[in-house]
Amino acid sequence: MFKFSENANVQLNDYLSVKPEYLIDPFISGNKYRKLNYNVLDAKKRGYQTLLTFGGAYSNHIAAVAAAGKRFGFQTLGVIRGEELATKTQGNPTLEYAKSQGMQFHYVTREAYRTKDTTLFIEELNQQFGDFYTIPEGGTNELAIKGCEEILTKQDEKFDFIVCSVGTGGTISGIINSAKSHQKILGFPALKGDFLRKDISKFARNENWDLITDYHFGGYAKINSELISFINDFKSQFHIPLDPIYTGKMAFGVFDLIKKGYFPKDAKILMIHTGGLQGIAGMNQLLEKKNMVKIQ
Ligand SMILES: *Cc1c(COP(=O)(O)O)cnc(C)c1O
Numbered sequence: 001m002f003k004f005s006e007n008a009n010v011q012l013n014d015y016l017s018v019k020p021e022y023l024i025d026p027f028i029s030g031n032k033y034r035k036l037n038y039n040v041l042d043a044k045k046r047g048y049q050t051l052l053t054f055g056g057a058y059s060n061h062i063a064a065v066a067a068a069g070k071r072f073g074f075q076t077l078g079v080i081r082g083e084e085l086a087t088k089t090q091g092n093p094t095l096e097y098a099k100s101q102g103m104q105f106h107y108v109t110r111e112a113y114r115t116k117d118t119t120l121f122i123e124e125l126n127q128q129f130g131d132f133y134t135i136p137e138g139g140t141n142e143l144a145i146k147g148c149e150e151i152l153t154k155q156d157e158k159f160d161f162i163v164c165s166v167g168t169g170g171t172i173s174g175i176i177n178s179a180k181s182h183q184k185i186l187g188f189p190a191l192k193g194d195f196l197r198k199d200i201s202k203f204a205r206n207e208n209w210d211l212i213t214d215y216h217f218g219g220y221a222k223i224n225s226e227l228i229s230f231i232n233d234f235k236s237q238f239h240i241p242l243d244p245i246y247t248g249k250m251a252f253g254v255f256d257l258i259k260k261g262y263f264p265k266d267a268k269i270l271m272i273h274t275g276g277l278q279g280i281a282g283m284n285q286l287l288e289k290k291n292m293v294k295i296q
Contacts, residue, residue, distance in 0.1 A: 006153060012238055015268055016254070017159070020240070021151065022247075022275040027097075028071075030275020031171040032064035034151060035144035039135050040072055042143055048133035050075040052125065054116055057085050058094045058221070058282040060245075060275065061139050066098035076103040077129055081113040093281035140170030145203050148174020156270055161186060161263065163254055164272040165246035166211065169196050171274060173203035185209040188250040191220040215253035221245055223283065225292055227252055232296045243276035244283045244295060 007024070009017045021030035028036065043051060051074045055062035062078050069076035078098060086107040089095045095105070106125070108116075115121050122134065135141070148171045152162065157180055166172050166187040176185050189196055189211055197211060217227055223244050231248045235241050242248040254271055263269060284294045 006155075009155060009270065010238070010240065015263075015266070016258075017268075017270050018238075018240060019151070019156070019270055019272045022241075022273050022277055024275070025067075027067035027101075027278070028064045029060055029278060030273065031148060031151070032061055032139060032275065033068075034147040034174070035139040035170055036064060036068050036135070037147040038143035039133075039139070039141070039147075040068055040074075043074065043133035044072070046133070048074070048131065050077060050130070050132040051135060052077040052079065052129070052132040053135040053139070054079045054081070054113070054137040056081050057088075057092055058245075058279055060094075060243075060279055061137070062098050062103070063094050063278050064139075065135060066101035066103035069103065070101040074133075076101070077125075077132060078103050078105050079113070079116060079125070080105050080107045081110060083107050083109045091285075093285070094278060097278065138168035138170065140168040140173075142203075144170045145174045145177070149178040151175055151272060152178045157183075158268060159183060159270040160267045161269040162272065163188065163250060163269060165190055165250040165274055166196060166200075167191070167246065169200040169203070171272075172209065173200055175272065176200070176204040176206050176209045179206065179208060181206075181208065183208060187211045188215050188253045189213055190216055190246050190249055192216055192218075212253055212257070215249050215256070217249060221283075228287065228293055228295060230255070232293070235296055240273065241277055241280070242273075243279050245279050246276045247271075247273050 007020045009019050011017045024033045051065055051069050053065045066076050161184050163186045164172055166189045172187040179185055217223055227248055230252045231242045242251055280295050287294045
């Protein structure tokens with residue numbers, strides 16, 4: 001169903017390369033494609049016609065599920081955090097895109113959103129919308145991790161460090177499970193908080209990983225002008241676009257650690273570019289409002 005063509009790694013210099021997962025698909029971006037693959041197959045096999053998932057107003061996952069649904073013949077239903085957004089779909093690039101792919105929205109208050117994993121919440125949705133296949137927020141479940149175990153391939157065995165951005169921890173868990181024993185996996189969380197280590201330990205079958213928690217820039221979707229200028233410089237130097245929520249922070253962190261001598265001499269590092277480029281438009285709206293330099 002999902003087609004993958006393996007993209008060659010892009011070498012930035014002697015020790016640093018990028019795995020361009022963002023090239024997999026322009027709309028079902030990077031790791032979200034990997035995470036959805038086996039879920040969509042499972043939903044098809046079990047005869048579901050509707051995919052339901054959850055997310056915020058700028059969520060890469062919401063955009064990816066909407067696109068995957070349209071492409072593979074499912075109706076899609078997005079439970080969106082924030083009731084006030086119901087009147088603001090227009091002008092929000094992510095929600096407008098998801099809508100163009102046929103996604104139907106169900107806006108809920110932040111309090112209600114917090115109960116989204118309860119049976120009661122799901123039953124109420126069932127009454128309103130009928131039967132659906134549920135994909136969790138951010139898309140992380142066993143099948144998603146199985147998909148992410150296919151990110152690393154033979155060409156990646158030569159690297160000593162594999163680094164990736166971390167949201168819910170699904171992507172890094174798949175990478176950890178498929179890495180070789182000589183490789184160390186470093187995750188850069190895009191949000192604050194210590195819960196991630198525990199979440200990753202639930203799915204990861206190896207111990208060869210660590211989290212670098214110094215590069216969240218104040219929390220999820222928080223940015224500053226230093227980060228934006230790093231992203232713009234990176235693009236003009238290497239011709240690779242980075243997103244401001246995930247991959248930009250990871251790459252910033254890697255460059256900073258290199259400067260500080262964190263990595264052993266001669267270590268070869270592979271950065272996984274997990275995609276997320278659809279989020280740039282929404283962030284640029286915000287930057288414009290704040291009169292800050294935009295992402296190029
Ligand atoms: C969702 C996302 C992540 C985080 O993936 P998890 O599996 O939730 O940790 C990283 N990068 C990008 C671009 C994403 O969209």
